[in-house]
Amino acid sequence: MPVGAASWSFTEDDFGAIRAALETFLTDCNARCALLVDRSGQLVATVGERPTFDPTAFATLTAADFSANDQLAKLIGENDFNSLFHQGEKESMYLADVARRVILVVLFDNRTTLGLVRLKMRQTVQLLTQLFEQVFSRGATGASTPNILAGADDEIDKLFQ
Amino acid sequence: MSMINYASREINCKIVYYGPGLGGKTTNLEVVYGKVQPDTRGKLISLATETERTLFFDFLPVDLGTIRGFKTRFHLYTVPGQVYYNASRKLILKGVDGIVFVGDSQLERMEANQEAMQNLYDNMAEYGYDLTKMPFVIQYNKRDLPNASPIRDLQSALNPGWEVADSSKMRITPDPYHAGENLVEQLPTGEWIERAQYFEAVAVTGEGVFDTLKGVSKLVLKSLA
Numbered sequence: 001m002p003v004g005a006a007s008w009s010f011t012e013d014d015f016g017a018i019r020a021a022l023e024t025f026l027t028d029c030n031a032r033c034a035l036l037v038d039r040s041g042q043l044v045a046t047v048g049e050r051p052t053f054d055p056t057a058f059a060t061l062t063a064a065d066f067s068a069n070d071q072l073a074k075l076i077g078e079n080d081f082n083s084l085f086h087q088g089e090k091e092s093m094y095l096a097d098v099a100r101r102v103i104l105v106v107l108f109d110n111r112t113t114l115g116l117v118r119l120k121m122r123q124t125v126q127l128l129t130q131l132f133e134q135v136f137s138r139g140a141t142g143a144s145t146p147n148i149l150a151g152a153d154d155e156i157d158k159l160f161q
Numbered sequence: 162m163s164m165i166n167y168a169s170r171e172i173n174c175k176i177v178y179y180g181p182g183l184g185g186k187t188t189n190l191e192v193v194y195g196k197v198q199p200d201t202r203g204k205l206i207s208l209a210t211e212t213e214r215t216l217f218f219d220f221l222p223v224d225l226g227t228i229r230g231f232k233t234r235f236h237l238y239t240v241p242g243q244v245y246y247n248a249s250r251k252l253i254l255k256g257v258d259g260i261v262f263v264g265d266s267q268l269e270r271m272e273a274n275q276e277a278m279q280n281l282y283d284n285m286a287e288y289g290y291d292l293t294k295m296p297f298v299i300q301y302n303k304r305d306l307p308n309a310s311p312i313r314d315l316q317s318a319l320n321p322g323w324e325v326a327d328s329s330k331m332r333i334t335p336d337p338y339h340a341g342e343n344l345v346e347q348l349p350t351g352e353w354i355e356r357a358q359y360f361e362a363v364a365v366t367g368e369g370v371f372d373t374l375k376g377v378s379k380l381v382l383k384s385l386a
Contacts, residue, residue: 009164009165009166009167010166010167011167012167012168015166015167015168038162038164038256039255039256040162040164040175040255040256040257041175041220041236041238041256042164042173042175042236042256044164044166054203054204056203056204056222056236057203057204057206057220057222060206060220060236061206064208064217064218064252064253067252067255068217068249068252071248071252147385147386148165148172148229148231149172149228149229149382149385149386150386151386152228152229152382152386153383153386155228155229156228156379156382156383156386157379159225159226159228159233159379159382160375160378160379
């Protein structure tokens, strides 16, 4: 594996556990939708109401938003901002860091309050942090899921003919 | 950092187009956006200034096909060309799987090319990434202009090659895209060097744009195989 391209992958079991944690969170705080985005801008999971916007573009902009705010934090002498809040007239979003690698985004409207979302978010972030640390440690030891592209050189060549 | 999603059966990879200002990075993405089937691409997002200079990045997701039942999805990004936007340039490189350096062939842009290349190496090094060990291709754009430098000059300035340290790689490797040229070869001094693959392009007409994208995507997938 090349330097700088440390891949990570999660299994269907991981995905199930992540979904379950997010579904509980949405029910508890009465929010509309939760998305998990990795720091490089990839969408990991979406739970709750189906987004009406393009989730891939949303994930990219979320990661950029978080990265830009990390740099702003450093400029004012903070290590990072581990959560961000964007308030709209009807819709608002709250973003929180999970295990320094993933961002949890929750979209909510006036059926709930920022206080409740923030309170429930803290517990969910703790739970997700544990789940993701397991996923990442498995990737780091190399004893992870089988490499699905192993020996696929010919197939890759054909794809680009 | 590629992401394999077993639930949706997708492999997601990140490719960044890097290079000097006004070199054609955004044009590359616009051509890809305009020519691929709408159902295989997402929205083209541009965070640009009022004068259409990239402020933060452009972004385009494209599907390039299926391998072993997994959809290969590439997220294409460009960075701002201007050095004063270096903070945002660096952010975009986070988790990158493959790099395309879009060089401007015009003679008077040689210095800007070299500056951008040095800046790329520096920013990658700050993340602990080694450009010589990951999927990396160079596109020499604007080949149609009368003031375009010869490829030989661009190669010696921007792609002179890096020393091969691994003895198993010390064998002549022909460049699949340029007959008679080698990607890995031994210099008369006895030293083995490796160069990045390069492509010639006229991005405004679309020439060379897909060759470049295919070249880097193939390297990215092979790095995972």
